[in-house]
């Protein structure tokens with residue numbers, strides 16, 4: 150048998166518990182049909198199988214080394230069968246090559262069973278949500294199930310609060326690094342949100358901040374924002390969140406023409422700093438290829454004069470007014486007070502954040518923040534699921 154222990158069986162670093170076995174396979178040369186032990190049928194195309202042959206993977210990096218340029222034009226499948234170990238054996242016609250596919254890997258790549266990798270966002274408003282989901286930092290770092298729940302909550306609701314965090318910059322960095330790499334910006338690796346003399350943005354004053362996303366002025370708006378409360382003894386300064394996806398869906402439903410403008414006409418974002426001149430021009434609501442809302446950009450204090458077709462100026466201001474009016478509507482707001490040792494995490498491309506004005510003569514308010522990207526979160530979730538698959542495989546092997 151050619152399948153040796155040292156041969157890479159699946160072509161990657163993941164784990165594929167074999168929960169279904171191949172009981173039959175056939176080919177017409179161009180596609181393979183597989184019947185599984187639970188009765189499910191899978192189809193795989195010859196070119197896809199050849200491209201993903203696990204022996205055409207670098208043994209260390211596990212990156213593909215198969216190059217389509219070297220693929221014979223007359224490549225077809227000569228025969229398929231199942232090995233004693235349950236692998237799919239594919240003998241090729243057109244080149245002297247045989248491929249072996251791991252049944253767990255094949256099943257997890259069945260085109261009819263492709264699962265969405267992450268849950269859909271569960272949009273909320275003040276009726277169905279009262280405050281962000283809360284998690285305890287010590288439980289997150291000691292219990293993988295709690296950590297998984299926390300990360301999925303971030304994907305679904307776009308926000309969470311972690312309690313019992315060391316009230317320091319170090320406490321913030323520990324949380325950020327638990328998810329991934331911190332994205333440094335012109336405000337630094339981390340930034341201190343407190344009333345400052347000579348502020349370079351509205352966040353560094355005492356004034357109330359309207360609902361906004363951070364850095365809509367940048368080509369790539371940060372994916373996640375962490376705001377860790379180091380001190381909060383002032384009068385005022387309550388935190389406010391708005392689910393931007395929920396507001397956008399409201400506009401899509403009730404004012405479809407306005408929705409079309411907000412998703413198609415670019416808007417001018419820009420900072421007005423003495424040191425930097427970041428600008429970005431893009432619609433305030435971005436849709437993905439399937440028309441689903443992917444990103445919101447809003448920042449009343451992060452705008453520069455609108456420069457679009459003259460005839461669109463008035464309708465766009467009207468559209469902007471509706472969007473901002475809804476963003477300020479109590480129907481969509483969560484309001485809470487961030488206390489010392491609590492770290493708020495939001496999906497900055499979905500959840501708008503705001504704060505009430507505060508009076509710094511009544512105490513101190515000091516938040517420390519940083520950014521990380523959404524795909525750091527997705528990578529963390531995939532790694533948790535990979536470890537869970539590994540555990541399932543190990544427990545099956547030990548039975």
Ligand SMILES: [Fe+2]
Pocket residue numbers: 352361362363502
């Ligand atoms: Fe902000």
